[in-house]
Amino acid sequence: MNLQPHPVDQRLPFGLLAVLGFQHVLVMYSACIVVPLILGSVLHLPKEQLAVIINADLMAAGLASLVQSLGLGIFGMRMPVMMGVTFTA
Structure with a gap:
């Protein structure tokens, strides 16, 4: 009987986990920034209001991810x- 975990269930080395985690954060951050920037430019929002929307988007995405x-x-x-956020709608 083989008691070793399946390769899918094995824990990756810390270095690889750190790189993949950083990649995940970059993708999340860029996705959360692009949608408010595009919508803000279409709606001609002032920069201060756009900054508030981006901050609210990052906060909501972070809390929902947690x-x-x-x-x-x-x-x-x-x-x-x-x-x-998504462009699907």
Whole structure:
């Protein structure tokens, strides 16, 4: 009987985890910045208002990502996912 975990379930080395985590943060950050910038330019919003919208977007995406990753009672899938804005609508 083989008691070693499946390769999918094995923990990656710390260096690789750090690089992949940094990549995840960059993708999340850029996605959370681009949508408010485009919408703000179309709506001709002043820079101060655009800064508030970007900050609110980053805060909401960060909180939602934490709830999804860590779980909060019955909420969250407890998997490393990124929540943020989308162009789908």
